[in-house]
Amino acid sequence: MNQPPSPAHPSAGGGLETHPFDQALLMTPEHDGSVQAQAHPAYWNMVGPYGGVTAAQMLQAVLQHPEVLGDPISMTVNFAGPVQAGNLRIEAVPARTNRSTQHWTVHMGQRNAEGLFEISTTATVITAVRRETFSVDDIPKPAMPAPSTCERYDTRKSMEWLNRYDMRVVQGAIPKAWDDSEQESITQLWVRDDPPRPLDFAALAALCDVFYPRIWLRRARQVPAGTVGMTVYFHADRAQLAKQGNQHLLAQASAQTFRNGFFDQTAQLWDSEGELLATSHQIVYYKA
Amino acid sequence: MNQPPSPAHPSAGGGLETHPFDQALLMTPEHDGSVQAQAHPAYWNMVGPYGGVTAAQMLQAVLQHPEVLGDPISMTVNFAGPVQAGNLRIEAVPARTNRSTQHWTVHMGQRNAEGLFEISTTATVITAVRRETFSVDDIPKPAMPAPSTCERYDTRKSMEWLNRYDMRVVQGAIPKAWDDSEQESITQLWVRDDPPRPLDFAALAALCDVFYPRIWLRRARQVPAGTVGMTVYFHADRAQLAKQGNQHLLAQASAQTFRNGFFDQTAQLWDSEGELLATSHQIVYYKA
DSSP states (O other): OOSOSSOOOOOTTOOSSOOHHHHHHOOEEOTTSOEEEEEOGGGBOSSSBOHHHHHHHHHHHHHTSTTOOSEEEEEEEEEOSOOOSEEEEEEEEEEEEOSSEEEEEEEEEEEOTTSOEEEEEEEEEEEEOOOOOOOEEOSOOOOOOOGGGSOBOOOTTSOGGGGGEEEEEEEOOOOSSOOOOOOOOOEEEEEEESSOOOOOHHHHHHHTTOSOOHHHHHHTOOOOEEEEEEEEEEOOOHHHHHHHTTSOEEEEEEEEEEETTEEEEEEEEEOTTSOEEEEEEEEEEEOO | OOSOSSOOOOOTTOOSSOOHHHHHHOOEEOTTSOEEEEEOGGGBOSSSBOHHHHHHHHHHHHHTSTTOOSEEEEEEEEEOSOOOSEEEEEEEEEEEEOSSEEEEEEEEEEEOTTSOEEEEEEEEEEEEOOOOOOOEEOSOOOOOOOGGGSOBOOOTTSOGGGGGEEEEEEEOOOOSSOOOOOOOOOEEEEEEESSOOOOOHHHHHHHTTOSOOHHHHHHTOOOOEEEEEEEEEEOOOHHHHHHHTTSOEEEEEEEEEEETTEEEEEEEEEOTTSOEEEEEEEEEEEOO
């Protein structure tokens, strides 16, 4: 049940074909207020779609809702169970609407082999109308070597979704040897969609999940691991996203603790000029 | 509508009276599967209960549910609207139960002045059965001067909830002068319940919200601010909580960015021996 229906062939030359990410964001309204989307084969991971695209779909269900107020401020998405190939039903409900903020509850699910509807993914999303105020980034801007000077990660023979991103590691690449050598859990990489695509909130949400499991780096041991929950705080507004366009952004992740089967990951995504676009956090299952 | 019904008088001498935190966690099952609780006056903030206690009540609604599996791993609580004095209805629904993890959706609400039910708070909670594995804290253990050497924060004449905590600031106290001097946004403090109470998951969740707004420290300016969403990752298991007992824990918070009306806060809570109990994140509204 976990095989995608067919591999996708995105337009490598930047032709007129719809970008695979936009295909994944396509949603058909249903009569009950939910929408239908697809688990997209172009973003296939090992046993289901890439979690970042699932997160983007949860967010998109809110952003395309006729009652949405403002732009996203915060999203928490919980990967409750596997997502199978085929149709997805997403229901986004505005639980509370205030003057300038709005709180959403979102569920994604599918019919299982027995025909029963099962929830695979839960989320909450906060949207808001923002106003310009005193603003300052309060963590140091990272060193930013030009993306062109960093080698592109070779994703051939890898999972399909990795081919949808151009990733250039600055530090903390996947260990070349699984030799149990302990090391820092930090990774920094330049990353953008491939084919390049102008950044929007959904793509930014997806990019927050782009890191391989911190436990692989910390222990140099490739153990089973998977994100259970992810929170994204959106700091960018539309103007910053438009300015960033399709340039590489700098993404950084590290762990704070590994404890009895779950580690946390804290992540920062900066635009090409070193201003924060988003901060993100994960709780990740690992078997070690 | 925002006045608490009456001030509470917790037992200062550690007598037989029920601890105010345990009073706040009291939940009466309703016929529809929801529970009823109270917005507790002993934890009153300016215009509603302390957000940490609201978070603890959302968690407790899951932990006291007959179908709960394991202990909390993660919680995201969104403060969607004000909580008024009086009865609260909390509904916790197990959206998905797996072999060793469980995903919950939680809503809190009240009837408003027009008699209509309004949602004030949304949350998702993940619980899990944990197993002992490779574990390591991956951020530096902070300097920990003995709590007895740090001056207790004087909460007299302050909001009621502040009297429920014994807080001893190590660094980053509330500015003595609101003089717009810019400074680091980090605060470290020793904190425990007052009267002292053995630590449990609900109390740990409440403690994650104990920090005053980072914008007050960063700018030395007391502007309107309030938490919109908070995520808690629980790293402690029951054995670590039991070992900690009612000792002071060390809590640290700092901001990563302040941007157009919302800042993010990242926080760590260590036990008295410097092992992480929880990590936490907030997105906080501010007017500046």
